[in-house]
Amino acid sequence: MRLPSLAKGTLLAAAVLTATLAAVPAQAQQNTLKVVMHSDLKIVDPIWTTAYITRNHGYMIYDTLFAMDDKGEIKPQMVDKYSVSADNLTWTFTLRDGLMFHDDKPVTAEDAVASIKRWAQKDSLGQKMNSFVKEWKVVDAKTFTASLSSPTGLMLLALGKPSSNVPFIMPKRIAETSPNEQIKEYIGSGPFVFKTDEWKPGDKTVYTKFTKYKPRAEPPSGMAGGKVAKVDRVEWRAIPDGQTAVNAVLAGEVDMVEDVKSELLPVVAKDPNIKMFDQNPLGNQYVLRFNTIHKPFDDPKVRQAMFYALNQEDFLKAVHGDAKYYKLCKALFICGTPLATDKGMEGKLESNFKKSRELLAEAKYDGTPVVLLHSTDLAVLTNLAPVAKSLMERGGFKVDMQSMDWQSVVARRAKKDAPNAGGWNAFLTSWVAADVLNPVGTAFLNSSCEKALFGWPCDPEMEKLRDQFARETDPAKQKAIAEQVQLRYLEVPTHVHLGQWYRPVALRKNVDGLLASPVVVFWNVEKK
């Protein structure tokens, strides 16, 4: 077939133009890792907010005293050695040699103490741990101590806490900022330097390798071990549209997408240039939170009925579909972790609607509608509330599901007003599993009435158990207390755990070394 001369000319012109445009000199990109994270970085103070993207930013530029390895054990990170006195009342920590901040100043014990103090005012686990501390004392440039009023098993758990808020170490002058104000300088001692001049919110966040970082000698393991930066530059590209992010990794314009939407996973997984990596083996946990100050969930028996009305699989299937991306897990403290147990869960979370109705009858449930908040704009949450509504109605509840965007849920859940006057009875959310590994870290178990999180459960017995756990230093006894906590949680429920889910990371095949850990970190990652 012969093309008319005009058509040939047009095609030729188009080809020449495209070739010219495509030949725009590219920057040397071999050692730049371009990544689409789960969210754009907005806030850059990891103590001021618990936002996960800010936590991930923290891991780029700050270092921690301790860190959790891939077996869930807490290992020294900035700390060279530590000891605890025979009476378990004095902890002594010594920093490693050669630790430097990005402004070329050495990391000192004063910096560490100031950072711990700021963090411990914000973080719930930090607050609990710090309630045992009489005094943090700087001994010399590299050594500091914590004198306790009574022994606690929380010291390492708290200082090695992998998720928000993480006790990152900052220079003393920055760490002295009020915890309720954002810091204004972003100087850390971590393996990457934050390029503030290149930070364009909504576009990209840039980090460069900190050449003076001194990694530990041990191989990397989880969040612990040697943090060796193997790329010169990491760029977090803000691509809010899930389809566009997937297109970008398929076309090789970015090297990795952290959060691939469930419906796009099969498209990405079958591309020969892409590999999927289950970077967070612990995954995430869905939960339904009760508001315990209003009818009907002010009655523990009505809350118990929910353990019979609901089942985990319907929720997980509705969001994730493919069973390889979720796990049914009746253990409150995450299956596969030291405190996991199925104790007390027999017959529960299996949608036994008859039993649910019986409990509601015993509780004399009068048909008060449950105001269920439905988040509509976050893909991992959107399908949860409709499933809950359906199961609850079959279990004998009346449900008034109210749809809104997530930020409206966030604002509404803070209100103590009556449900029919702008308040609420229940909503669904998700926690990173690393945040709910023990009774003290699990924020929704806090049952200290007014001081508890939204939902405001009030249960002195639960608080007593959490306090016992905090004081216990023997892991076997901690496990026994965790079992009692789970039993108490089933008796006086604060929330319902609805199973674990996973989201593999999509990587170009030439990217290697991503570590399996609760948080996506970029040391050890290289481009080949």
Added chain:
Amino acid sequence: MWGYLGRRVLSTIPVVLIVAVLIFMMLRLTPGDPASVIAGDAATTADVEEIRAKLGLSGSIFSQFFIWIGHAMQGDFGESFFYKKTVASLIADRLEPTLALSTLTIILATVIAVPLGTLAAYKQGSWLDRGVMGLSVAGFSVPVFVIGYVLIYVFALKLGWFPVQGYQRLSDGFWGFLHRLILPSFALAIVFIALLARMTRTSVLEVLNEDYVRTARAKGLPNLKVLVFHALRNAAVPIVTVIGISVATLLGGVVVTESVFNIPGLGRLTVDAVLARDYPTVQAVILLFSLAYVFINLVIDVLYTVLDPRIRY
């Protein structure tokens, strides 16, 4: 004329003030609380209250309004609740991509639609006319995100002629800048091509039957000259109106295209700010849009006098 311009500029003051009051009140009445967003999941009620006080949100709505409007009148739109950057710097960063995308879209739409519409009118009832009008209906009917994804699939993923996403600043090189803008501009231009082509056809058809066009033909002028200098020029007023409205619509309405092609423009900034309840940013961006609308309408009015000397203010 100058008196008219002066009056029009002065009339923007009440418009902007009304917009300012409306947007401020609407934001405060919208459910949502930036302090809760910032505080995160593990925050207590006391933490949220403290953050609210730090953000200046604990006073009455009226005191908050007067503080904000007082600063805004001095050109200070405050600091974003989230980014800890001034709103002015955030807008400055996002202005170039949106302006670039809008400008190229309007250029593409005008360059393609006006000749097509004129030809369709000239060849009224022919296959060309029917084809142009058929494509115009299709252009109206297909959502911009579908067009965007199809263009990306064909020209970026399959043929590899263009990048899938992203924006390159003009200062980083003109060709790279243009290369990244072609697909999004074309995706966005299609609906405007459809609109403009129809409008041009209708306007040109009307003037083609006027006496002066018949006279021009009778003088023996070539068809092209008659079409361009006699028909099109006299049909230009409604076309310019549509182009002007399109520019104004584009400035605030490119969010879908910006999301599909990952262009960090004002549309995305607005949506992000609304979702996060970043009040200072939303307020400033909406004020900017209202000013842009007023300015573009003023330019259109002035252009009328250039295109049609009979129009005088």
